[in-house]
Amino acid sequence: MPERAAFAPQYASVPHRDNTAELGMWVFIATEVLLFGGLILAYFVYRHAFLQGFAEGSRHTDIVIGTTNTAVLLTSSFLVAWAVEVFSPDTARLSAWLLTGAACLGLFFIVLKGIEYSKEYDEHLVPGVDFQFAGPLANGVQLFFIFYFVATAIHALHMLIGICLLTTLAAICRKAPTARHHTALHSAALYWHFVDVVWIFLFALIYLPGRSSS
Amino acid sequence: MTERRPPLPLVGAWLGLLALLALTVTLAYVPLGAGNAIVALSIGTIKAGLVAAIFMELRHRSGLTLVFAGAGLFWLGILLWLGLMDFMTRT
Amino acid sequence: MSETNYLTTDYTLRSWFLTTDHKRIAILYFASLIFFFFIGGAAATVIRIELATPQGDLVSSDTYNRLFTMHGIIMVWFFLIPSIPNTLGNFVVPLMIGARDLAFPRLNLMSWYIFMLGGCTTLFAIFAGGIDTGWTFYTPFSTLYSNSYVILAAAGVFIAGFSSILTGLNFIVSIHRLRAPGLTWYRLPLFLWSLYATSVILVLATPVLAITLLLIATERFFGVGIFDPRIGGDPLLFQHLFWFYSHPAVYIMILPGMGVINELISCFSRKEVFGYKFVAWASLAIAAVGFLVWGHHMFVSGQSLVASLVFSFMSFIVAVPSAIKVFNWTATLHKGLLRFDAPMLYALGFIGLFTIGGLTGLFLACLAYDVHATDTYFVVAHFHYIMVGGMVTAYFGGLHYWWPKITGRLYSEHWARAAAVLIFFGFNLTFFPQFILGAEGMPRRYHIYPPEFQVWNVLSSGGAAILALAYLMPLFYLGYSAFFGPRAPANPWDAPGLEWQTSSPPPEHNFATQPVVTRKPYQYNRNFQAEPQNA
Numbered sequence: 001m002p003e004r005a006a007f008a009p010q011y012a013s014v015p016h017r018d019n020t021a022e023l024g025m026w027v028f029i030a031t032e033v034l035l036f037g038g039l040i041l042a043y044f045v046y047r048h049a050f051l052q053g054f055a056e057g058s059r060h061t062d063i064v065i066g067t068t069n070t071a072v073l074l075t076s077s078f079l080v081a082w083a084v085e086v087f088s089p090d091t092a093r094l095s096a097w098l099l100t101g102a103a104c105l106g107l108f109f110i111v112l113k114g115i116e117y118s119k120e121y122d123e124h125l126v127p128g129v130d131f132q133f134a135g136p137l138a139n140g141v142q143l144f145f146i147f148y149f150v151a152t153a154i155h156a157l158h159m160l161i162g163i164c165l166l167t168t169l170a171a172i173c174r175k176a177p178t179a180r181h182h183t184a185l186h187s188a189a190l191y192w193h194f195v196d197v198v199w200i201f202l203f204a205l206i207y208l209p210g211r212s213s214s
Numbered sequence: 215m216t217e218r219r220p221p222l223p224l225v226g227a228w229l230g231l232l233a234l235l236a237l238t239v240t241l242a243y244v245p246l247g248a249g250n251a252i253v254a255l256s257i258g259t260i261k262a263g264l265v266a267a268i269f270m271e272l273r274h275r276s277g278l279t280l281v282f283a284g285a286g287l288f289w290l291g292i293l294l295w296l297g298l299m300d301f302m303t304r305t
Numbered sequence: 306m307s308e309t310n311y312l313t314t315d316y317t318l319r320s321w322f323l324t325t326d327h328k329r330i331a332i333l334y335f336a337s338l339i340f341f342f343f344i345g346g347a348a349a350t351v352i353r354i355e356l357a358t359p360q361g362d363l364v365s366s367d368t369y370n371r372l373f374t375m376h377g378i379i380m381v382w383f384f385l386i387p388s389i390p391n392t393l394g395n396f397v398v399p400l401m402i403g404a405r406d407l408a409f410p411r412l413n414l415m416s417w418y419i420f421m422l423g424g425c426t427t428l429f430a431i432f433a434g435g436i437d438t439g440w441t442f443y444t445p446f447s448t449l450y451s452n453s454y455v456i457l458a459a460a461g462v463f464i465a466g467f468s469s470i471l472t473g474l475n476f477i478v479s480i481h482r483l484r485a486p487g488l489t490w491y492r493l494p495l496f497l498w499s500l501y502a503t504s505v506i507l508v509l510a511t512p513v514l515a516i517t518l519l520l521i522a523t524e525r526f527f528g529v530g531i532f533d534p535r536i537g538g539d540p541l542l543f544q545h546l547f548w549f550y551s552h553p554a555v556y557i558m559i560l561p562g563m564g565v566i567n568e569l570i571s572c573f574s575r576k577e578v579f580g581y582k583f584v585a586w587a588s589l590a591i592a593a594v595g596f597l598v599w600g601h602h603m604f605v606s607g608q609s610l611v612a613s614l615v616f617s618f619m620s621f622i623v624a625v626p627s628a629i630k631v632f633n634w635t636a637t638l639h640k641g642l643l644r645f646d647a648p649m650l651y652a653l654g655f656i657g658l659f660t661i662g663g664l665t666g667l668f669l670a671c672l673a674y675d676v677h678a679t680d681t682y683f684v685v686a687h688f689h690y691i692m693v694g695g696m697v698t699a700y701f702g703g704l705h706y707w708w709p710k711i712t713g714r715l716y717s718e719h720w721a722r723a724a725a726v727l728i729f730f731g732f733n734l735t736f737f738p739q740f741i742l743g744a745e746g747m748p749r750r751y752h753i754y755p756p757e758f759q760v761w762n763v764l765s766s767g768g769a770a771i772l773a774l775a776y777l778m779p780l781f782y783l784g785y786s787a788f789f790g791p792r793a794p795a796n797p798w799d800a801p802g803l804e805w806q807t808s809s810p811p812p813e814h815n816f817a818t819q820p821v822v823t824r825k826p827y828q829y830n831r832n833f834q835a836e837p838q839n840a
Contacts, residue, residue, distance in 0.1 A: 009814050010399070010406040010483055020408050020482040026279055027474045030286030031512045037290040038516035038546050041297045042531070045542050048301055053537075067239050071232060074265075078228035081269040082220040094218055128527025139537030146529050150520065193269045197262045204258035208238065212245040278481065289509045292596050297545045300600065300612035 018183045025187045029194050032158075036198055039151050043205055046143045053140010055210025060125060060141070061148065065116045066207035069109050070199065076105035077196040080166065084189045087182050092173045095185075099170035102192070106163040113156055120145070151202055158195045166192065227268040234261050310713065310810040325410035326813060331395035332711075333417050338384055338392060339780070341424060345379035346773065348372045352752075353735075353769040359756045369752035370437035371453065377440030379431075382462050383424050385696055386554065389561035390507075391420075391472055393703045394500050396711055398476060400804035401494050403485025403822065403839070405814040408478040412471050420468035427461030430454040439750065441551070444532040444543040448524040456525055459518040466511045466518075469557075473507030476500055485803070485839075487822035491585070492838070494802055494826045495578060498585040499564025502592035506553045506560075510596070514550035517543065541606055548599035556595040558692050559659070560588055562699030563630055566652050569702050570634050571826075572800045573649035574641025575833035580633045581825070587626035594623050604675045613672055620670035627663050631656060642833045646798075647721035651702030654729040658694030662687060665740065680750070683743025686736045694732055701728065701779065708783065709793030713810040716786035720778065727775035734768025801828050801835040 011017040047054045083098035117126075124132040127146045165188040172181050238257040242250060267273045272283060311328045314320070321329060352372055355363040364372065395413070399406055407413050430436060436458040438447040447455050480493070480501050520531050521543070530536040532543045571578045578584060600608060600616030634656055643649070665687040669675050678684060701724075709715055738761035743749075747758050754762070796805040807816050820839040828836040 008406070008410070010404050010408065010410070016482070020478055023279065023282065023482060024409060024474055024478045026282040027477055027508055030282060030289075031470050031474070031508050033286030033290055034293070034509050035512035035516050037286075037293050038513045038520075038549075040290070041293055041546065042520070042542060044294065044298055045301050045539065046537075048298070049539070050537060063239065067235065070235050074228065074231045074235065077265060077269050078220075078224060078231075081224050081227075085221055085224065086218055091218055128523075128529035142530070142536055143538065146523075146531055150523060154516075154519075190270055193265050196269075197265050200258050200261045200265070201255075204238065204254040208242040208254040209251060211242040212250055285505075285509065289596065293513065293549055296597060296600065296612075296615070297542075297549065299615065300541065300545065300608045301539075303609040303611035305609065 014179065018186075021183050021187055022190070025190045029190065032194060032198075036151070036154070036201075039147065039154075040201070040205075043147050043151075046140070046147070047209075050137075050140025050143060053137040054144045055213065056137045057141040057144030057148070058206065058209040059211065060120075060123065060145075061207050062116050062119060063207050063211070065112050066203055069112050070203050072105050072109050072112070073196050073199050076102040076109075077193050079105070080189045080192050084182075084186055087173075087177070087185055089177060092177045095177075096170045096173035099166045099173065099185075103163050103166040103170065106159055106166070110156060110159060110163075113152065117149075148206055151206070155195065155198055155202060158198070162188070162192045162195050223268050227264050231261055231264055234264075308808070308812065310808065311813050312713070312810050314813050323414070325406070325414050327395050327399050327407050327410065327413060328711075328811065328815075330413050330417055331392050334387060334391040334395060334420070337417075337421060337424065338388060341379055341383040342776075344428070345376050345384055346776065348376035348379070349769070350773060352376065353766040355752050356754075356762050357766040359754050359759050359762075361753045364752065366752055367437065368435075370439075370750070371431075371435030373750060374436045374439050374458075375431050378427060378436070378458060378462065380692075381440055381554070381558070382465050383420075383427065385558040385692055386469060387420065387472070388696065388700050389565060389703060390476070390500060390503055390557075391416075393565065393700070393707060394476065394561060395472075397707060397804050398479060398497065398500060399483070400710075400807065400811060400815055401497055401802060402480060402483055403488060403803050403816065403820040404479065404483035405816065407475045408483055409471075409475050413475055416468040416471035416475075419471070420465055423461045423463070423465030423468065425461075426464060427458055430457035430461060433457070441547060442518070442521055443547075444521065444524070444540045445534070447521055448532060456522045459522050463515055463518045463522075466515050469507045469511045473504035473511075476504040477508065480504075485820050485822050488803075488838075491582065492822055492825050493585075495567035495581065495584055495588070496561075496564035499560045499567075499588040502588040503557050503560045503564075505589075505592050506557050506595065510550045510553040510557075513546060514554075517546040517550065520546075541603065541608055544603050544606055545599070548602045549596070552599035552602065553592070553595045555688070555691070556591055558696050560591060562655065562659075562696040563588065565699045565703035565706070566634060566655050568800075568802070569648045569652035569706055570637050572706070572798050573644045573646060573652070574638050575644075575829045576637055576641040577825070577827040577829070578633065579636035579639075580629070581827075583629050584633050587629045590626040591623060594619065594626070598623055598670075601670055601675070604672055605679045617670055617672050621667065624663065624667055624670075631660055631663070645722075647716075647718060647725050648702045648706040650722055650725035650729075651698050651705065654725065654732075655695055655698045655702065658690050658698060658729075658732065662690030662694055665690065677746075678743060680748055681743035682739040682747050682749055685749050686739035686743060689736045689739070694736070698728065698732075701725070704779075704783075706798070707804070708786070709797045710804060710809050710811070712787045712790075713793050714786045714788075714790035715793045715797065716790055717782050720782040724775055724778040724782070727771060727778070731768050731770075731772030731775050735765050735772050736768070738762070738764045738768075796835070799835045801837050802826060803838050805835075806837050806839055 007014055007017045079098045079102040083095040087095045120126055124130050125145050127142050131142060133141050169185050169188055234257055238254055241253050246253060311326055324330060355369060433454055435453055436455055437453045438451050438455060480497055524531045530538045532538045532540045567578050597619040598616055600612050601620045604613050669678055669687060705721055742758055742761045747754055793809045795808050803820055822838050824838055826838060830836055
């Protein structure tokens, strides 16, 4: 496949450039871990203080949507990993389809999330907008839902960025992919998988507590 | 010949992740007391490990990349450890 | 000088604002930081004028709150944190590792635009009316009560944080991947070790600040109670999150300075840095242990006693690697052929001021003494000794040292030495009295104080006037030299580092041929002549 400018002058070779890019992506992911880390600390601090309230709040989330979304995201990650694995000039069309599929699953996730948000709005569970919850657990439930909305909103923002990346790469795959784009695809894939990992933990923290008791 | 089918480890990881998801949701409804949280987070960690090792190709990577991938987690550990220390030891 | 260098390749504005050359981006940062430095300095000037008298006769208490907040936010996030890394670091990192640019030049340019966007947002918040929370944004004041532009200022800092992250990422990856052949880790100049340690902090701490500011903005905007004790929230959680970033950030504001000092001390003593490996690992140790000490900002906040004890103990530990550095610098001076050029004067000033700043830090790490000193001028004096006495002094030292490389011109040594001495005296006169004020119990952040504190305050304000004058001097003689100074040779200090083995100013891609490194840094022969790293 034709390479235009092979690589920037600070690199010695194409592989040198590629694994430098991958390393950079991992540093970026470490940064992102700490971004969500601050929220996770807040979660554990308040869960420690309001164990019952957090369990109660969790029971008010929609586990069907939560579980479906997890499955959707895991599947889209699988499609992206597949696309990275088979990427070559001959299979560009397949890669394009896989990426499009992954992006569509991502959009599906966002839509389900929106439905869930609107349900919570109807149940008056949105702190700062419309929150009504009676009883001794109200403080804990409110803190739970603040965490819920902040964490899932930031996660959804990451998803939207990821969807844009995947869509762009799908378009490139359809037109004229080069070896350079393999690096780009690989970096975008790392990002997408990371967003997936974040969700795996958010799922465990948000939807699962308090299910076995009432 | 160009390979179009997904490699087996990818398919395995995908199916394994879905199975773990089913398992963790099921176990969440089994009353285990404080054990529920431990189970949920342990299964979450295994799932994240699968994604990192297979989808993110960490199993093919050597030293430096692993260190970089671990650094974020290590520092997250510091944040949680010292951050929670205060709240856990309040009198 | 017929060949083109990075400054003469293209003169258009476009070639500056769309450049991906790390050297030009360093200049963009340099110009922006001068601007922010003088804005932050202007606020400090008004503060010191107000404090010359015990009454509040110049500004109201509300204006005063906004002034010290403006001073803190601008100086911390828009001057100190980017100061050495983004100007000197950006310029010399690729040169020192023998690379043609940083690993991600476009990200580097992007980081400058992000920085400027954050800076403009913050400036807008300041000129729209200001912020009165102090640079620490403590809740619940910032979220519930403050009647000022908290969200806008937080947004500016939030945005600027991403520029820090990108710079840190670029340095880490570049130092790992772009080193010249033969340049092993133990052959790296110590400036790079310290920038590497700084970058680790930038990358791992800044995101926690980002999320914390986001939570503040959310609480303030939606009126929810994330940190509001009335509905069960805990303001101390905010302090933990904030200091998880901001204490390591203190090391962002000193480690690069320590790195510069290694270069200066070695070059002007004509000797290898004593105990290279210890100094190198001390940088990383400071960065790592720096993450374990944040609770010493919260001794009187009501955190648990166990937490206070652990954080106090850890804070004492940080003194060990810091002391290693100071001892090793003095050992480097021993039996060296000392040359007291301006950069060396700054370096010697740094050692003294940093030592005072560091030792008074130990006072504050003591649980019992800290109860007395918390929120007094003792704390103010302590951290100004580190950040201004340490970092700003190192910044000026490094700037003078690499000035011939950056501009290709020589500055007036005469004026430079005068400024260095004046800064040292002005600084001590400004801040030493504040230790006494603090020990006597004068609280910070008040513009009215009992008359018995006036003597020390007048001394401090007088020192500030000298300091302000001294900080203005380089603007003139360095500015003059950039256009009219005599041409600099490639290696005016006869230093062995790779950055001195290319022309001054360097060509667009730094080196005509890829340098190959054959020896450790800081090597001088028996006649005290430098042995270049690549010869």
